Amino acid sequence: MMLVIDVTKGMQTQSAECLVIGQIACQKLVVVLNKTDLLAEGKRQAAIEKMTRKMQKTLENTKFRGAPIIPVAARPGGPEAPETEAPQGISELIELLTSQIPIPARDPSGPFLMSVDHCFSIKGQGTVMTGTILSGSVSLGDSVEIPALKVVRKVKSMQMFRTPVTSAMQGDRLGVCVTQFDPKLLERGLVCAPESLHTVHAALVSVEKIPYFRGPLQTKAKFHITVGHETVMGRVMFFSPAPDDFDREPVLDSFDFSREYLFQEQYLCPGSAPAATDCGEADRKAGQAPEGCCPRQQWALVEFEKPVTCPRLCLVIGSRLDADIHANACRLAFHGILLHGLEDRGYAESVLPTLRVYKLKHKQGIVERVMDDCSVIGRSLFKKETNIQLFVGLRVHLSTGEQGVIDSAFGQSGKFKVHIPGGLSPESKKILTPALKKRGRTGRGEAARQEDGPERPEPAQPVALSLSFKRYVFDTHKRMVQSP
Numbered sequence: 164m165m166l167v168i169d170v171t172k173g174m175q176t177q178s179a180e181c182l183v184i185g186q187i188a189c190q191k192l193v194v195v196l197n198k199t200d201l202l203a204e205g206k207r208q209a210a211i212e213k214m215t216r217k218m219q220k221t222l223e224n225t226k227f228r229g230a231p232i233i234p235v236a237a238r239p240g241g242p243e244a245p246e247t248e249a250p251q252g253i254s255e256l257i258e259l260l261t262s263q264i265p266i267p268a269r270d271p272s273g274p275f276l277m278s279v280d281h282c283f284s285i286k287g288q289g290t291v292m293t294g295t296i297l298s299g300s301v302s303l304g305d306s307v308e309i310p311a312l313k314v315v316r317k318v319k320s321m322q323m324f325r326t327p328v329t330s331a332m333q334g335d336r337l338g339v340c341v342t343q344f345d346p347k348l349l350e351r352g353l354v355c356a357p358e359s360l361h362t363v364h365a366a367l368v369s370v371e372k373i374p375y376f377r378g379p380l381q382t383k384a385k386f387h388i389t390v391g392h393e394t395v396m397g398r399v400m401f402f403s404p405a406p407d408d409f410d411r412e413p414v415l416d417s418f419d420f421s422r423e424y425l426f427q428e429q430y431l432c433p434g435s436a437p438a439a440t441d442c443g444e445a446d447r448k449a450g451q452a453p454e455g456c457c458p459r460q461q462w463a464l465v466e467f468e469k470p471v472t473c474p475r476l477c478l479v480i481g482s483r484l485d486a487d488i489h490a491n492a493c494r495l496a497f498h499g500i501l502l503h504g505l506e507d508r509g510y511a512e513s514v515l516p517t518l519r520v521y522k523l524k525h526k527q528g529i530v531e532r533v534m535d536d537c538s539v540i541g542r543s544l545f546k547k548e549t550n551i552q553l554f555v556g557l558r559v560h561l562s563t564g565e566q567g568v569i570d571s572a573f574g575q576s577g578k579f580k581v582h583i584p585g586g587l588s589p590e591s592k593k594i595l596t597p598a599l600k601k602r603g604r605t606g607r608g609e610a611a612r613q614e615d616g617p618e619r620p621e622p623a624q625p626v627a628l629s630l631s632f633k634r635y636v637f638d639t640h641k642r643m644v645q646s647p
Contacts, residue, residue, distance in 0.1 A: 164189040165260075170196040170214050170234065174221055176488055180495055182225065183373060187498045188478060191263055192227040194218050195256060200236035233259055271332040274359035275299035275307065276474060277339070278392070282346040289319055289342040292354060297474075299356065300332040307339065310360040310472045311352055316341035351392045353472060360474060363504030365466045366390075367418045367518075368479050370401070372430050375493035380430035386481040386496055388465055391473040399481070400464040400636075401427040402520045413460035416476060418502040424462070424520045426636055430497070431457050463499070464518070477501050515637040522634050524643070530561065530626040531578065533595045536586045538570065541628045545577040554579075554630070558645055562627035563591040569630075581628070594624055 164185040168178055185192055196218075202210045211234045222228050235252030238244065279294035301307065301318060308315045320340040321328050331337045339354070353360060372380055380401065388397035402424045404411055465479070481497045488494075507513045528544030541559070545551055551572035559567050559581055565588065567581040587595070632643040 164192050165195050166192060167195045167197050168214070168218065169198050170211065171198055171201050173214060173217060176491070179375075180493065182221075182227075183375060183493060183495050184480070186226055187373075187480070190226075192222075192230040193256075193259060193263060194222075194230060194232040196232065196234040197237055199234045200239040200251065231259055231263070267334060269332055269334045270298070271300040273299045274356040275301045275305070275354075276356070276359070277301070277307075277337065277354045279349065279352050279354055281351075282349045284346045285340070289340045290344040290346045291338050291340050292349065293338045294336075294354070296331055296333050296335050296337055298333050300330060301337075301339070302330040306357055307341070307354050308357040308360070309344070309349055309352065309354055310362065312348060314344065314348075315357050316344055353391060353474075360472055361504055361506050362470045362472045363467070363506055364470050364508055365464060365505040365510055366479075366501050367503040367505075368463050368465055368499040368501050369413070369415055369418075370430065370461055370463045370479075370481075370497050370499035372432055372497050373493065373495050376496045377492055380481075380497055382426075382428050387484040388467065388471075389480040389482065390471050390501065391477055393471050393473070394482075394484070395471055396468040397465045397481075398468075399466075400520075401430045401461060402464070403427055403431055403458045403461045409456055409458040411459065415500050416502070418462070420517050420519070422519070424518075426520050426522045427461070430461060430463075433457060462502075463497075464515075464520075473501065473504070475501060475504065511637075512639075516639060518637055520636045521644075522636060524632050524634055526630040528628040528630070530581075530595060530628060533587065533592070534580070536592075537583050539567070539581050539583065539587075539595070540573055540578055541581050542576075542578045544628060544630060545579065547575070547577045549577060551577070551579050554643065557630060557632060557643060559628050559630045561591070562629075563588070563594060565591060567628075591626070595626060 166178065166181055166185065168174065174182075196211060196214055199207060199211060215232050215234075218232050219229075222230055233252060233256055235250065235256055237250050237253065239248045239251060275296070276298045277292075277294050277296045279292045281293045282290065284290050301321070303318055303321060305318050306315050307318060318339055319342055321331060322338045322340075323331060323335060328337075380399070382400045383398060385396055385398050387394050403409070405423045405425055408422070465481075477500070479499045479501050480495060481499075483494050483496055486492065486494045505514050526544050528541050531540045531542045533539050539561075544559075545554070551569070554569050555571060557569050559569060561567060561583075565583050565585065567583040570580040570582040572578070573580045632645050634641060634643055
């Protein structure tokens, strides 16, 4: 990557964002201090040295610490200057780039994929698409697809640096000529082997927050999602591994639909979690994220406002490009790798129910009274209008240590009966020994008499009832599930 800096202005907001993208996408950097001709000749060297020191300090906390910095004047005198004005420092820059760039190993196998950055017509020839081959190879007469338009055309001719060629491969800079294609339909984009690229309406992405982005990454928030040549709006939902898998090795080439994942209201990072504590067993048993602990890998479901065409495992960047460019704040929020694209327009019904992301639900109530050695009446766990029948069979825990099962509703006010298979312990019975209170009630019917009775015994001290269960976000039946 070449990071070009106006030597008279130094780092600006967009320069900083380019540096952030470089940290995500590149391994090596060369900083170019341009427009040195605008510096007063007597102070030029001192000004270049001062800006060099500033840039070295800026790079200190990045992966590009110690990167080479070179001064140039690409167009002395500016765009109005005569063509005879020779550029300064460009031959040294080329020499530096040559020494820094390793020769890549190129692989002609795999499906053809080319990134197109320019498209124009030549009278009597056809339409030319110029770009760089990202993978595979192409030959004269091959069929290629413009996947965003679902258009397939044959390669009529090809050129590399104005020289006709019959074939080209990964890494080559190429111009491809096809016929009967309107260049206005494609400014930039992708060209590929027919049917090798897919258009997706949503995607599962392995995500990582960009540390310079201020504020949390919230589920349901909208971001500008840059993928391939496109930037589209997308809504995100963040999720993490189940707590027992927080330390699992990240997998960056596939997504496992057979695993369970924990829904997150926002991306988890040390700043968003409560003060760090030990990742405790109690948290793990409850099936919730341990306080202060962050998983090694997190994901997002990204739902695009309009479909995008892109290869699998491509880079994804989420931004807030609507933020003020002049504010001293990073607009780039997160980056990631697209692990799985959802091609079906009806993915919400066809695919999402197989995505096992769950929310943890916790309800608290109290034991109102004992019915017998193996059953108690509880209250304050449900609202009056709740259909308690949906909860019958779910396990509850008493603060005295027993485990019970919700047996049935009890009356009409949200109370319920809990069966305790192992029976109450003597200590629990003692705690739950009622202090009788007279409560004369009449005229409320049989259900009221059964529920309250003329005397309602209350425990000597409150005994809590807790109910915990999972609810899968994309389960159409909204079932409540408890671990065995």
